[in-house]
Amino acid sequence: MIKSRSRLALALYALMAVLCIPFLFPTWWMITSSFKPVSEIFAFPPTLLPRQFVTDAYGRVFELQPFARQYFNSLYIAVAVTTGTLAFSSLAGYAFARIRFPGANLLFMLVLTGLLIPSEVTIVPLFQMFLDVGAVNTHWPLILVPMLGAPSALQTFIMRQFFSGLPHELEDAARIDGLGRFAIYHRIALPLAKPALAAVGIFTFLYSWNLYLEPIVFLSSPDKFTLPQALTQFVDAYGGPMWNIQLAAASLTAIPVLVVFVIAQKQFIEGLAYTGLKG
Amino acid sequence: MASVSIASVNKSFGSHPVIKDVSVEIADGEFVILVGPSGCGKSTLLRIIAGLETINSGTLAIGDRRVNDVEPKDRDIAMVFQNYALYPHMTVAANMAFSLVQRGVAKAEVERHVHEAAAILEIEPLLSRYPKQxxxxxxxxxxxxxxxxxxxxVFLFDEPLSNLDAKLRVQMRGEIKALHHRLATTMIYVTHDQIEAMTMADRIVVLRDGKVEQIGSPLDLYDHPVNLFVAGFLGSNGMAFFRGNYRDGQFVSSDGxxxxxxxxxxxxxxxxVCGVRPDDFILTDDGVDATVDVLEPTGSETQMLARWGSQKFTSLFRGRLTAPPGSSVRLGIAPGRAHVFDAESGLRLDGQPPCHA
Structure with missing residues (x-):
């Protein structure tokens, strides 16, 4: 009995190990290849570890482009978008969850339809609008659109779900204790919403960090570029990729994402639960 | 301390009326319990007193002050909720201090109040814990x-004991009553549990469908229910009811x-409809034969489920009894303890004025 169970467990682990390969291999290949000379990257048979360990590619990343500046761009845009989205989505989510006003449901449906519109559809009119106000080739579109536009609809939804689940009695108690509407939001609801805020924060940070279409549409000077866009620029004179340099840049780009994932795995999964998608 | 006056209060949610012309006068220091089946409007009435719900018409006064449009925080009331509603992110001490801090009371003063209250309730060792602990x-x-x-x-309690297990409920019941005795503050308490109402209240307000059915002391209501609803609602074993009519001055059941x-x-x-409390049945040779269905001895008392014709009822006797199921016993009714109600309106028919206090 016990033996067959442990055998089953062993088989399951083996299966999972095999299933891991397609997920882990690209990351492994990206990191190890960034330390290989170009000739070795495509050597056959391929090498799991670099036979010749070189770090030149990492230096070249910063020579070919203002990569540090681009790194900073991505970072500060993501932080601004995250901060702003947390503020707006928690305020809007709280309002939709708790304030009864005429047309609230209709308005909420309208917000949710934002989820259905792909950003490719709106990018041309948005470009026109930002061109009219002279904000093309600045970071404003990349900060304002996710924060106030359709991408924050999902975050508002998550926050609303969370606030809807808070007991009404807590707010009644707070009212008797003398808190007004905003104070209830700020001093009672918000501190209790930490897990939801963490989830929204992580989602938003990753969204902004990985944004690709918007930067290539709105930005044209290399010192304004964000990382996903900069990665595509490591090409030789004929437009072919400079593999080892590009992979080094990609490895550097992935670091914050990996760090965020490792630190906040739990919140990330809880966040998925708040969307009501749990089984 | 203050009296509470509820005069002709009406409240609707949309087009649905939930409180219909309710008037209750609560004296200073009184312990009044609002009781009724779920959906009768008792919690809504309490929330109206707290200021958490507005009213459509009528007057609400606490002390001499009309408070219809006064914010909850300015009504000088405190409320205890069914789910406790403690702020989960604050310690016990912070929870207790919150309203005082909010009002800008000096820190030393706040601490003194918190410790005093904690001493009364013997929760001093818990002050630094969080509610979830x-x-x-x-x-x-x-x-x-x-x-x-x-x-x-005024203290307001909204079904404060319904989340506790039976044993703890009995204990807390005693503690709340002792607290009332100690503080002598007006208390208004909502429950659907008629035992809580009977054991704790100075006066009970029985509500049904947003209307007051009867107001009176627990024993008044027990002895003189104004209608079938109140008669059936109060009392732990439920009143036995018999349908029938009077012929030649005698009550004849629907079975004849x-x-x-x-x-x-x-x-x-x-x-x-004639009603009898289970403990008002007596064993007497002058009685009428009843068929025993079940006998439930509990030691000090014996509960007997029996039938007169097709009409089943519960009776309760002190001491012990032997009567096998299917046998018959002669039962009578203690003199003056029967209740007679009109079958159609459900109103009491004994000529005594209902005790609306």
Whole structure:
């Protein structure tokens, strides 16, 4: 009995190990290849570890482009978008969850339809609008659109779900204790919403960090570029990729994402639960 | 401390009326319990007193002050909620201190109040804990502590014991009553549990469908229910009811059995419902044969489920009894303890004025 169970467990682990390969291999290949000379990257048979360990590619990343500046761009845009989205989505989510006003449901449906519109559809009119106000080739579109536009609809939804689940009695108690509407939001609801805020924060940070279409549409000077866009620029004179340099840049780009994932795995999964998608 | 006056209050949610012309006068220091089945509007009435719900018409006064449009925080009330409603992100001490800090009371003063209240409720060792680290009974006590700290004119309790297990409920019942005795503050308490109402209240307000059915002391209501609803609602074993009518001054059940109720010449030919509390049945040779269905001895008492004709009822006797199921016993009714109600309106028919206090 016990033996067959442990055998089953062993088989399951083996299966999972095999299933891991397609997920882990690209990351492994990206990191190890960034330390290989170009000739070795495509050597056959391929090498799991670099036979010749070189770090030149990492230096070249910063020579070919203002990569540090681009790194900073991505970072500060993501932080601004995250901060702003947390503020707006928690305020809007709280309002939709708790304030009864005429047309609230209709308005909420309208917000949710934002989820259905792909950003490719709106990018041309948005470009026109930002061109009219002279904000093309600045970071404003990349900060304002996710924060106030359709991408924050999902975050508002998550926050609303969370606030809807808070007991009404807590707010009644707070009212008797003398808190007004905003104070209830700020001093009672918000501190209790930490897990939801963490989830929204992580989602938003990753969204902004990985944004690709918007930067290539709105930005044209290399010192304004964000990382996903900069990665595509490591090409030789004929437009072919400079593999080892590009992979080094990609490895550097992935670091914050990996760090965020490792630190906040739990919140990330809880966040998925708040969307009501749990089984 | 203050009286509470509820005068002709009406409240609707949309087009649905939930409180219909309710008037209750609550004296200073009184312990009044609002009781009724779920959906009767008792919690809404409490929330109206707290200021958490507005009213459509009528007047609400606490002390001499009309408070219809006064914010909850300015009504000088404290409320204890069914789910305790402790702020989960604050310690017990912070929970208790919150309203005072909010009002800008000096820190030393706040601490003194918190410790006083904690001492009364014996929760001093819990002050630095968080609500999630407490048991249900402890949370309830903290919720009461939070109310005491405010030193309010009126305490409001919204089904505070319904989340506790039976044993703890009995214990907390005693503690709340003792607290009332100690503080002598007006208390208004909502429950659907008629035992809580009977054991704790100075006066009970029975509500049904948003209307007051009867107001009176627990024993008044027990002895003189104004209608079938109140009669059936109060009392732990439920009143036994018999349908029938009066013929030749005697009550005849719908099965045609002459039952041992007092003669009433004034009700000749009228369809009535006669009610008897289980403990008002007596064993007597002058009684009427009843068929025993089940006998449930509990030691000090014996409960007997029996039938007169097709009408089943529960009776309760002190001491012990032997009567095998299927056998018959002669049962009568203690003199003056029967209740007669009109079958159609459900109103009491004994000529005594209902005790609306």
């Amino acid at each position: 407490l048991s249900g009974g402890q949370r309830q006590r903290v919720a009461m502590g939070r109310a005491i700290v405010r030193n309010p004119k 059995l002459k039952l041992p109720f007092a003669t009433r010449g004034d009700l000749e030919g009228r369809d009535v």
